[in-house]
Amino acid sequence: MVDSTRFSGRVAVVTGGAAGIGLAIAQRIIAEGGKVAIWDRDPAAIETAKAGLGANAIGVALDVSDWPAVEAAAKTVADTFGQIDILVASAGITGPNTTTWTYPVEDWRKVIDINLNGVFYCDKAVVPYMLEKDYGRIVNIASIAGKEGNPNAPAYSASKAGVIGLTKSLGKELAKNKITVNCVTPAAVRTAIFDQMTQAHIDFMLSKIPMGRFGQIEEVAALVCWLASEECSFSTGGVFDVSGGRATY
Template sequence: MTRTAIVTGGLSGLGAATAERLRADGIRVHTLDLAAASEGDPHAADHHQLDISDDAAVAAVAERVGPVDILVTCAGIVGPNRPLLETTADEWRRTIDVNVMGTVASIRAFAPGMVAKGWGRIVTVASMAGKDGNPNLAAYSATKGAVIALTKSIGKELAQTGVLVNVIAPAVLATPLNAKTDPAVLQYITDLIPMKRVGRPEEFAELVAFLTSDRVSFSTGAVYDLSGGRATY
């Protein structure tokens, strides 16, 4: 039986690497992204262009696609990249809407079908910033901390349903998202990594492939660090 996955933010960065890796395992992957599929994309028929913070749009995709087996929530934004005291309420709301409410909308839309089937794998995407807090990235750090907490909560709620929910907390990875980060901030957080390098999207995707497989059966509500040694708890 071919399994079906939803990958949000699936056209670039971690989402694109994840979609490619899951497809290599024979999984049919539907991508959700604010961007449109490029001309000639062989997977364009399985792409859905939307704003992940739009509950109704996400629910509509769930209705069209039907029950899925896997959900990976890669969609996210950096938000304001400057000192907290210089940020605005609107910037905070947009960061929360995408990073937190987009994750919530995705889980609310796709988890019920998994519960009904008695099997599912959900992987949310946080960040080391959600554990440590990065300077000049307060909104991003706060939202990623929220993603960690909500994953722990929903993991407990679904623990007896056959649906496992875990979260990956990466340090800096080589993605378009981090390309938009202030170079000084990027250097600061890279210097915190004992391996002294940034991670690669394919390293992230490999961990996702493990967490969304039958190889995992007794882990839910857990945080999987992908930090090159940065994580200390």
């Protein structure tokens, strides 16, 4: 159920916010009274998303694997809105589906750069602004693949496992502050990212979900928005599943 005032007075950064899960999260935060800066590498998609999000959204085109660009983008948001209260680090790619020993080195580096280094850069960039206000909520989007490891997706699985470890580390570092850091580990959710996968890999992922269906972006957004809210005050360094029963720990 949407709470129209839950994010009143709050400013959120959502990476990968122009499409898919990121866009659904941005839409819900705005519907619940917040302001959102969507970070995405596709300028055209940003403009389309902004048109639908309305006056409480701004967009910044950048590659999250570019540290100077991320640092500058965080400053832009803070200068525009006066604060950064929430970060949802959702930007990511899958990389090719092939075995570890045949995996192209260039693709490995690209996946790690975006999925892991990019999350680190975004977390690093926003924390000083949160410390300044003594408040913050960070939600990193990991994956069930980071817990269990998907065959023929070694870079993706490793990058998401890294996000889980980063989340736990940062959560402990900030535990004495009013800043929580958690991550979400979805099973497969049908978005445009499926276009990067083989059909065999998609079928494999579905076969592992006891509910027998893919997740919906709205289901992920609902969980993320609770983690991004003031209500989430005693959970930090946590890993929250939205996996249709797939998660075993």
